[in-house]
Amino acid sequence: MSSTVSNKPPSSLFKGKAKATDFDDLNPVITYRQLHSHNLGVKDPLRVIALCDSDAFYAACEQVRLGIDPSQPLVVQQWDSLIAVNYPARKFGITRMEKIKEARRKCPELIVVHVATYKEGESQPGYWDNPDTLTHKVSLDHYRRESNKVIRMFQEGLPSGEIEKASIDEAFIDFTKPVREDILRRYPYLAKVPPDAPDGPDSPLPPPPPISWEGLGTVIPINPASPESAATEGCDSGAHLTHDGSQDIDINDDLTTWHDVALSIAAELMGKIRRDIHEKLGYTTSAGIARNKFLAKLTASYKKPNSQKTSQSILRNAAIPTYLRPTPFQKIRFLGGKLGKAIAEEYDVSTVGDLLTDEMQRKFGEESIWVYEILRGIDRSEVKEKAAVNKSMLAAKNLPQPITKASQGHHWIRVLAAELALRLREAREELPTLWPKTLVLHARQGYETGRSKQASFPFTRNATVDVIASAGDRLWRELVGTDVSRTAPLKVTHVALGFTGVECMDAGQRSIEGFFRAPTTSNDVDYAGVSEGAHKRKRGSEDFEDDLGTWRSRSKTDSNISDTRPPQTGSSTSFLCGKCGKRVELPDGLSGEGIEDDFKAEALAALRVEHDDFHLAQELAKQLSSDDSPRKIRPAEKPQSKVKRQRPPEGIARFFRK
DNA sequence: GTGGATGAG
DNA sequence: CGCTCATCCAC
Numbered sequence: 001m002s003s004t005v006s007n008k009p010p011s012s013l014f015k016g017k018a019k020a021t022d023f024d025d026l027n028p029v030i031t032y033r034q035l036h037s038h039n040l041g042v043k044d045p046l047r048v049i050a051l052c053d054s055d056a057f058y059a060a061c062e063q064v065r066l067g068i069d070p071s072q073p074l075v076v077q078q079w080d081s082l083i084a085v086n087y088p089a090r091k092f093g094i095t096r097m098e099k100i101k102e103a104r105r106k107c108p109e110l111i112v113v114h115v116a117t118y119k120e121g122e123s124q125p126g127y128w129d130n131p132d133t134l135t136h137k138v139s140l141d142h143y144r145r146e147s148n149k150v151i152r153m154f155q156e157g158l159p160s161g162e163i164e165k166a167s168i169d170e171a172f173i174d175f176t177k178p179v180r181e182d183i184l185r186r187y188p189y190l191a192k193v194p195p196d197a198p199d200g201p202d203s204p205l206p207p208p209p210p211i212s213w214e215g216l217g218t219v220i221p222i223n224p225a226s227p228e229s230a231a232t233e234g235c236d237s238g239a240h241l242t243h244d245g246s247q248d249i250d251i252n253d254d255l256t257t258w259h260d261v262a263l264s265i266a267a268e269l270m271g272k273i274r275r276d277i278h279e280k281l282g283y284t285t286s287a288g289i290a291r292n293k294f295l296a297k298l299t300a301s302y303k304k305p306n307s308q309k310t311s312q313s314i315l316r317n318a319a320i321p322t323y324l325r326p327t328p329f330q331k332i333r334f335l336g337g338k339l340g341k342a343i344a345e346e347y348d349v350s351t352v353g354d355l356l357t358d359e360m361q362r363k364f365g366e367e368s369i370w371v372y373e374i375l376r377g378i379d380r381s382e383v384k385e386k387a388a389v390n391k392s393m394l395a396a397k398n399l400p401q402p403i404t405k406a407s408q409g410h411h412w413i414r415v416l417a418a419e420l421a422l423r424l425r426e427a428r429e430e431l432p433t434l435w436p437k438t439l440v441l442h443a444r445q446g447y448e449t450g451r452s453k454q455a456s457f458p459f460t461r462n463a464t465v466d467v468i469a470s471a472g473d474r475l476w477r478e479l480v481g482t483d484v485s486r487t488a489p490l491k492v493t494h495v496a497l498g499f500t501g502v503e504c505m506d507a508g509q510r511s512i513e514g515f516f517r518a519p520t521t522s523n524d525v526d527y528a529g530v531s532e533g534a535h536k537r538k539r540g541s542e543d544f545e546d547d548l549g550t551w552r553s554r555s556k557t558d559s560n561i562s563d564t565r566p567p568q569t570g571s572s573t574s575f576l577c578g579k580c581g582k583r584v585e586l587p588d589g590l591s592g593e594g595i596e597d598d599f600k601a602e603a604l605a606a607l608r609v610e611h612d613d614f615h616l617a618q619e620l621a622k623q624l625s626s627d628d629s630p631r632k633i634r635p636a637e638k639p640q641s642k643v644k645r646q647r648p649p650e651g652i653a654r655f656f657r658k
Numbered sequence: 659g660t661g662g663a664t665g666a667g
Numbered sequence: 668c669g670c671t672c673a674t675c676c677a678c
Contacts, residue, residue: 057667081669083667096667097669138671167666168672337665394672440660452660498672 057169058084174383175266216267217312287312294379325353394498403492416497417469437501441475444494
């Protein structure tokens, strides 16, 4: 079944009078069959998603690291400006991007922590006394590590929930599954279709129980908000009382749906995890809970301008239209940039409601289905567990004092290489089979067109600063040449070194992981040897370049060459499986001639064992008959694909193709 | 492959 | 508009 979910809006859209169908799925009937389904995916009427983010994360990281009282105003400094401001500091009117002097003027007591930096010669970043942008490079490593701790707590707290790390301080959580489990636990009478149900499993569920939102967070009201008593804060509103006593119609039982029950359970679970994170790690978080990612994200920022208190907000389906309509659409993910600006200027509109008119709908056309749906609170994108690591790893540096001699490049390349080495090593603590396929060097001259050069990165278990730096140096020479070879003047203002194609080896190669760990437990990344048998001698970077050069120049044809050799010479890079007749190959990085034969032989043996295991597992699987694995439904996803630009025409048309 | 563009914070 | 990082896509 390759047909995708229909992306087409109702045809009424293009015939005017679409209003009646806007927001028409806010209270779907929920049947026993749906409740007991496990694979409804984004169409699940009980879907519940949360977006949880850390408050002023970098600042919180430093506050925790230094054991500072969280009520103290604290900022994180990067060179002369601020990159994070905690809530106590915000009370003084201090904002991000402010100059450090200005901030100090506003608050003399301000605690200022400069972000950690690398400096040349150090394999690790540190909190130096006077970091200098001329010689140091910012390190965000500590924040990445802390971020991973938070993510891990989400995962542990929700074994059956899906987690998607959205940024260093944000994650989406799909509560649908854990919530469903909870519903069935709490309301066991839902487990069976009643014998007298008119349509059997397709009968609607009985009316939901009343919900107490108390302690669960801020419930966004259904009715147009009077600014004061708009939302009900579950924990302190004392049931349903507000100042003027006029609100609260929205906490009305007959408006309660099973989806609200689901939201409330998610809110409970979310609150638990957030408290747990606060206790164990010291970080305060905010959360938004709604029926999809986009709304969850929007909900998380509900009414918390400068309110320090840890908070979470809940958006009931019934509240979606009133909440969405006045929302400036540029606050919506992916509409915050040029696209949003283009729409705003083209049509002179600013809110979601402005865009809900028939005229707008016609203008957007069918290709803009993503926008159409988003404006109506529909978002089919899935909470998709990200590969545990990113596909790329980049260390970049802007040079306030441009490089004018090619020979100066080495300096920065070493610094960037040190960062990459550390990050890769740390990533491999979790995922030993991690392997960056290529190393890329970018360099930009002033405003000129930056250029980049890349090369395959050799497999090595212990990617040292030296290995990375010498490969980087080689790229540098290819990119900018050498002092003597250059004729034109040089003025490099930006250098970046990065890994791309960072991936775990796949299952067939998994057992090779032993080779990553094996003998080295040393933390000494500056040690010049590569530690496995392949490179024994201690030597300088020149030698490394030779090795890398050898590796690079021959790697392409390696597998073919070695394939013709007798399997026992030790340099074979593949074997033929007797069971399936397939040829199983070593991964590229292990098959080059820069790798010693005995190392390859060992790797091959491991591969063999792995491959046999694979067949064993297959046979076992065969005996366990029924595989009712849920069919994957492709959701409408990724605005990028909707708004792709090609030879952009003028104005808004740049974003929407006919 | 690589540079450009975009977006987020 | 200062800096850092990631991803996608057209050429």
